[in-house]
Amino acid sequence: MKTRNGTLWLFIIPGLILYSFFFIIPAVSSLLLSLTNWDGMTYQFDWVGLKHYGDLARDPVFGKALGNNVKFSLTVIIFQFGLSLFFAILVMKNTKLNVVYRTIFFFPTVVSSVSIGFIWMFVYDPNIGSLNLLLNSLGLESLARSWLGEPSLAIYSIAFVQFWGHTGQVMIIFIAGLQSIPKDLYEVANIEGASRWNAFRYVTWPLLAPSATIVLAYTTIQSFKSFDLIIAMTDGGPNYASEILSTFMYHQAFTYFSFGYATAAAVVLMLIIMVVTYFQFRLLKADRVVY
Amino acid sequence: MMKRGSGFALSIMLLSALTLSACSNGEGAADGGGKKQTINFVHWRGEDTETFNSIISKFEQENPSINVDMTVFSSGDPYNNGLQAMLLSGEGADVFVSTPGSLFSTLLKSNAFEDLSGTPLLNSFSPDLIKSGQSDGKQYAIPYQLVYNVPVYNKTMLDKLGIQPPKDWDGFLAMCQKLKDEGITPILYGYDVSPGQLINTLVMNLMPEDDSFNKFQTGEVKATDPWFAEALTRFKELVDKGYILKNASGTKYEGALSLFAQQKGAILASGSYSMATIAKQNPAIELGLLAPITTSGSDAKYEGVHTTTFMLAVNAKSKHKEAAVQFAEFLAKPDIAAEYANATGQLLTVKDVKYDSKELIIQSEWMSKKTVFQPRLINTNKKIETALNESLNMIVGGASVEKTISTTQAEIDRNLTK
Numbered sequence: 001m002k003t004r005n006g007t008l009w010l011f012i013i014p015g016l017i018l019y020s021f022f023f024i025i026p027a028v029s030s031l032l033l034s035l036t037n038w039d040g041m042t043y044q045f046d047w048v049g050l051k052h053y054g055d056l057a058r059d060p061v062f063g064k065a066l067g068n069n070v071k072f073s074l075t076v077i078i079f080q081f082g083l084s085l086f087f088a089i090l091v092m093k094n095t096k097l098n099v100v101y102r103t104i105f106f107f108p109t110v111v112s113s114v115s116i117g118f119i120w121m122f123v124y125d126p127n128i129g130s131l132n133l134l135l136n137s138l139g140l141e142s143l144a145r146s147w148l149g150e151p152s153l154a155i156y157s158i159a160f161v162q163f164w165g166h167t168g169q170v171m172i173i174f175i176a177g178l179q180s181i182p183k184d185l186y187e188v189a190n191i192e193g194a195s196r197w198n199a200f201r202y203v204t205w206p207l208l209a210p211s212a213t214i215v216l217a218y219t220t221i222q223s224f225k226s227f228d229l230i231i232a233m234t235d236g237g238p239n240y241a242s243e244i245l246s247t248f249m250y251h252q253a254f255t256y257f258s259f260g261y262a263t264a265a266a267v268v269l270m271l272i273i274m275v276v277t278y279f280q281f282r283l284l285k286a287d288r289v290v291y
Numbered sequence: 292m293m294k295r296g297s298g299f300a301l302s303i304m305l306l307s308a309l310t311l312s313a314c315s316n317g318e319g320a321a322d323g324g325g326k327k328q329t330i331n332f333v334h335w336r337g338e339d340t341e342t343f344n345s346i347i348s349k350f351e352q353e354n355p356s357i358n359v360d361m362t363v364f365s366s367g368d369p370y371n372n373g374l375q376a377m378l379l380s381g382e383g384a385d386v387f388v389s390t391p392g393s394l395f396s397t398l399l400k401s402n403a404f405e406d407l408s409g410t411p412l413l414n415s416f417s418p419d420l421i422k423s424g425q426s427d428g429k430q431y432a433i434p435y436q437l438v439y440n441v442p443v444y445n446k447t448m449l450d451k452l453g454i455q456p457p458k459d460w461d462g463f464l465a466m467c468q469k470l471k472d473e474g475i476t477p478i479l480y481g482y483d484v485s486p487g488q489l490i491n492t493l494v495m496n497l498m499p500e501d502d503s504f505n506k507f508q509t510g511e512v513k514a515t516d517p518w519f520a521e522a523l524t525r526f527k528e529l530v531d532k533g534y535i536l537k538n539a540s541g542t543k544y545e546g547a548l549s550l551f552a553q554q555k556g557a558i559l560a561s562g563s564y565s566m567a568t569i570a571k572q573n574p575a576i577e578l579g580l581l582a583p584i585t586t587s588g589s590d591a592k593y594e595g596v597h598t599t600t601f602m603l604a605v606n607a608k609s610k611h612k613e614a615a616v617q618f619a620e621f622l623a624k625p626d627i628a629a630e631y632a633n634a635t636g637q638l639l640t641v642k643d644v645k646y647d648s649k650e651l652i653i654q655s656e657w658m659s660k661k662t663v664f665q666p667r668l669i670n671t672n673k674k675i676e677t678a679l680n681e682s683l684n685m686i687v688g689g690a691s692v693e694k695t696i697s698t699t700q701a702e703i704d705r706n707l708t709k
């Protein structure tokens with residue numbers, strides 16, 4: 001028995017070392033750094049205890065960033081999840097035309113976020129952008145906006161670009177999930193006289209739950225950690241209207257040299273993602289069916 | 292037992308690792324058998340890479356034992372980020388540059404600068420123009436570039452309309468109205484760059500002392516003070532009368548510059564550093580610098596704002612300090628400085644430089660004018676600097692002066708330097 005345990009440990013240890021080195025040690029270091037006033041430039045710092053966490057609670061910019069993050073994430077999760085599932089159902093069958101459509105939908109995924117950001121900045125430009133020019137040419141001048149300049153619009157304009165860029169990526173996960181559902185279940189549902197909606201509700205959805213869990217968790221984490229698109233398009237502006245937690249941390253660290261404070265924000269972000277992901281898994285686990 | 296192929300591969304890897312480690316400390320065999328040093332020059336001006344490559348190649352020809360590598364990061368946060376990593380590692384940034392203000396202050400606190408006081412290098416610079424690199428009487432960094440943070444205007448357009456650059460606030464408003472009547476946007480504004488530039492000329496004649504901006508961080512000066520409120524009121528007037536680009540809060544600097552080059556606006560809220568880029572985009576436009584004088588002509592103390600920046604510094608931890616200083620000295624040679632200035636369109640703090648480009652001749656005329664050092668950069672607290680810049684963006688976004696002042700002061704109060 002002892003030998004067996006030793007052998008098991010031998011298999012576990014390399015992975016554990018790597019995991020500790022790349023995940024556990026940095027996470028613990030972050031936690032410790034969040035208790036210091038490290039400026040990121042020197043090796044000197046003072047311990048400040050939980051001061052940064054208190055400051056975060058009182059910081060209106062952090063509050064705004066958190067609120068923007070919720071708006072951004074909800075918009076991205078709802079649209080990216082819904083659209084990717086919709087497109088996956090449309091192009092699920094392996095026909096030549098569907099393969100072409102899948103490639104088109106997937107294409108933005110291979111373009112870097114910064115490039116996507118720059119392309120959409122030109123589209124959104126209020127003076128020379130193609131979106132306003134299109135609206136004006138259609139006689140819809142009243143709809144033309146400063147898409148990235150209006151504080152109430154900026155975060156949604158970027159959220160649109162985010163799910164435009166990633167819907168094709170998660171669509172692939174749904175296609176894989178849909179194709180793994182046994183066809184005979186649909187045949188049975190058909191014989192039983194189930195409508196298309198009922199077939200989806202009682203056959204597709206429960207069997208798609210594992211894929212949906214992955215998509216939901218991935219989209220949530222991705223939207224909470226979204227960074228490059230916002231930095232490229234607005235840098236968090238105007239007046240912090242598109243600042244989210246990741247850009248807040250970046251600005252604190254590299255603009256204001258408050259690394260300790262930025263790390264405290266990172267710890268809060270990590271906790272938020274952990275809690276949200278935990279509840280998502282629990283929620284979707286309830287819908288899961290095992291045959 | 293190790294296979295022969297694997298053993299050979301391992302030997303190659305070890306040999307490569309040894310070779311790389313030998314090179315990583317910046318030393319290798321020189322042609323003459325002596326030690327060749329490699330220094331790294333870190334800066335943010337990607338647009339000057341070609342010119343710097345030419346200068347570096349000349350330096351290496353004159354100094355065969357020194358090799359210069361150049362690392363360029365984009366200005367702002369990416370530069371801070373990259374420089375920070377290099378300085379923390381203790382290697383990699385032998386000669387680097389800094390801006391005055393908060394970056395200089397942070398680097399100073401981290402003891403990154405070698406003290407250059409008393410070195411012959413200083414003799415190449417105009418003493419009045421290198422003060423921003425000093426602290427406690429010591430010269431830690433040497434500003435290389437001289438920038439005028441004064442809006443650029445289309446002289447061709449104004450001449451055609453018979454408009455003379457105004458000397459007071461009423462004249463400025465009259466000029467803007469005439470331009471607007473002609474269907475021209477008077478002031479082009481990019482929300483990312485313009486506030487940090489325009490705020491300087493808006494306050495230069497209203498602030499009670501030249502160092503008033505520095506006093507925001509200690510609480511001695513407040514956004515509620517009448518002079519600052521007046522500066523914001525003046526700016527609000529420009530916005531409300533439609534003199535600032537419509538949708539400015541959604542327009543980046545590059546977009547505003549492009550509109551200026553297309554002659555869709557008369558004034559670009561930026562600084563002299565934009566002139567070379569504009570001249571490249573539309574050489575047909577004759578350019579000038581024009582600051583809004585926010586007072587009557589008789590009350591105006593200053594005609595504009597200047598900054599000495601791109602401050603050359605030697606890393607205090609560099610293993611090749613002597614070579615690093617040699618490279619800085621080379622950059623300060625009048626003929627090399629002239630090559631850099633004329634190729635990049637940047638005015639310099641170096642003495643006896645002969646400028647031959649049209650834009651530089653216009654800029655150099657400003658050296659005899661009465662200008663104040665950029666108020667924004669007198670402040671060393673970046674969070675307060677951002678709050679003050681953002682006050683203009685709030686007004687562009689439609690906020691009232693009162694709301695802007697209260698929001699700005701609240702942000703300042705939260706970040707006072709203790």
